[in-house]
Amino acid sequence: MVKNYNWGVLGPGKIAHQVSAAIVSTGRGKVFAVGSRDLSRAGAFASQYKAERFYGSYEALIADEDVDIIYIATPHHLHYEFTKKCLEAGKPVMCEKPATINLRQFEELMHLSREKGVFYMDALWSRFLPSTLKVLEWISEGRIGDIKVVRADFGFKATYDPSGRLFNPALGGGSILDIGIYPIFLSLLLFGYPNDIKVNAVMAGTGVDASCNMSFRYKEGGIASLLSTFLAETDTSAEISGTAGRICMNRLWYRTTSLRLVNGDGESFFNQDYKLNGKEYEVEEVMRCLDAGLTESPLLPLSFTADLMRLMDEVRKQAGVEYKEDLEKIYLS
Numbered sequence: 013m014v015k016n017y018n019w020g021v022l023g024p025g026k027i028a029h030q031v032s033a034a035i036v037s038t039g040r041g042k043v044f045a046v047g048s049r050d051l052s053r054a055g056a057f058a059s060q061y062k063a064e065r066f067y068g069s070y071e072a073l074i075a076d077e078d079v080d081i082i083y084i085a086t087p088h089h090l091h092y093e094f095t096k097k098c099l100e101a102g103k104p105v106m107c108e109k110p111a112t113i114n115l116r117q118f119e120e121l122m123h124l125s126r127e128k129g130v131f132y133m134d135a136l137w138s139r140f141l142p143s144t145l146k147v148l149e150w151i152s153e154g155r156i157g158d159i160k161v162v163r164a165d166f167g168f169k170a171t172y173d174p175s176g177r178l179f180n181p182a183l184g185g186g187s188i189l190d191i192g193i194y195p196i197f198l199s200l201l202l203f204g205y206p207n208d209i210k211v212n213a214v215m216a217g218t219g220v221d222a223s224c225n226m227s228f229r230y231k232e233g234g235i236a237s238l239l240s241t242f243l244a245e246t247d248t249s250a251e252i253s254g255t256a257g258r259i260c261m262n263r264l265w266y267r268t269t270s271l272r273l274v275n276g277d278g279e280s281f282f283n284q285d286y287k288l289n290g291k292e293y294e295v296e297e298v299m300r301c302l303d304a305g306l307t308e309s310p311l312l313p314l315s316f317t318a319d320l321m322r323l324m325d326e327v328r329k330q331a332g333v334e335y336k337e338d339l340e341k342i343y344l345s
C-alpha cells in the first residue's frame with residue numbers, strides 16, 4: 013500500500029512555495045503543517061497549501077508528532093541549528109542547500125543522523141532531475157569516452173543589498189555557497205574530489221564573494237573550470253567533454269530539461285519536461301527512501317554532501333571568505 017507523508021515546512025519563503033507545490037503534486041505528500049517566525053505568515057502559507065496546522069515558531073513545528081518529515085527552507089545560517097533540532101527530535105529532514113555553512117557543522121549532523129538512525133538529505137534538487145540522470149547514463153554507456161573537461165557556470169546580476177541573504181555574511185551570503193555550489197556539485201558528481209584546487213574571487217563590500225572562479229585538477233588528467241557570480245548575467249550552461257564527444261547541458265543547466273550529445277555518430281538530443289517544477293523529483297526521492305526505511309539517499313548520500321562541504325570550505329579558504337561559524341571551530345573542536 014502506498015504510504016502518504018505529512019510534510020512540515022519550516023521557513024515559508026520564496027523557495028518553500030516551489031517545494032510545497034511539488035509536495036502537493038506528488039499525490040501522496042501533504043503540506044500538513046507550517047512553521048514561521050511569525051504566526052500570521054505561517055497561517056497565510058498554510059491556507060495557500062491547505063495545511064491543517066501552523067505555528068509561530070520553528071520549534072513548535074518540529075514538536076508536532078503528526079509531522080512525518082520536515083523541509084527546512086530558511087536562509088543558510090539556520091540550516092545547521094534546525095536540522096540538528098529535527099534530528100535530535102527524531103524527525104526526518106530535507107534541508108535546503110547548502111546543507112550547512114561549513115564541513116564541521118555538516119559532519120556533526122551526519123554523525124547525529126547516523127547515531128539516531130534518522131533520515132537526512134540535502135535538498136540539492138539537480139541531482140534527481142531527469143537531465144542529470146540522463147547525463148550519467150550517457151557517460152556510463154561510454155557515449156563521450158573518458159571525461160577530461162567539465163565547464164560549468166552560474167551567474168546573474170543580483171541587486172546589491174548588504175542585509176539580504178545573498179550578500180549578508182550573517183546569513184551565509186556569497187556566491188560560492190548560494191550558486192557556486194551547483195557547478196561544484198557537478199564536478200564532484202562527474203570527477204570526484206580534486207587533487208588540486210585554484211580559486212580567484214572578487215569580494216563584495218560585505219566581505220563575502222561576489223564572483224568566484226574555480227579550477228580543479230584530477231589525478232586522471234581531468235580539469236573542471238567553474239564559475240559563480242552575482243555580478244553578471246552569464247550563460248549558466250555546462251559542457252562535459254570526453255575523449256569521444258561532449259554533452260551540452262543547455263542554459264540554466266542546473267535545472268535544464270534539454271541536453272545535446274555530440275560524438276562520432278552525430279548529434280543526439282534529450283528533452284523531457286518536468287512533471288511540475290523540478291522539485292517533485294527530490295520530494296519523491298525522500299518519500300521513496302522513507303518507504304524503504306533508509307536514513308540517507310543512495311543518490312545523494314551524506315558522504316557526498318560531506319565532500320561537497322569540504323570542497324566549498326577549501327574554495328572559501330582560498331577566496332578569503334570566512335563566516336562566524338568557521339571561527340566557532342576553534343572553540344568547539
Ligand SMILES: NC(=O)c1ccc[n+]([C@@H]2O[C@H](COP(=O)([O-])OP(=O)(O)OC[C@H]3O[C@@H](n4cnc5c(N)ncnc54)[C@H](OP(=O)(O)O)[C@@H]3O)[C@@H](O)[C@H]2O)c1
Nearest residue numbers: 023024025026027028048049053085086087088108109110
Ligand atoms: N533549491 C533551489 O532551487 C533554491 C532556490 C532558491 C533558494 N534556495 C535555498 O533556499 C533557502 C531559502 O532561500 P529563499 O530565497 O527562499 O529565502 P527567503 O525567501 O529570503 O527566506 C526564506 C524564509 O526563511 C525565514 N527566515 C528565517 N530567518 C530569516 C532571516 N534572518 N532573514 C530572512 N528570512 C529568514 C523566513 O520565513 P519566516 O520569517 O516566515 O519564518 C523567510 O521567508 C536558502 O538556503 C537558499 O540557498 C534553494
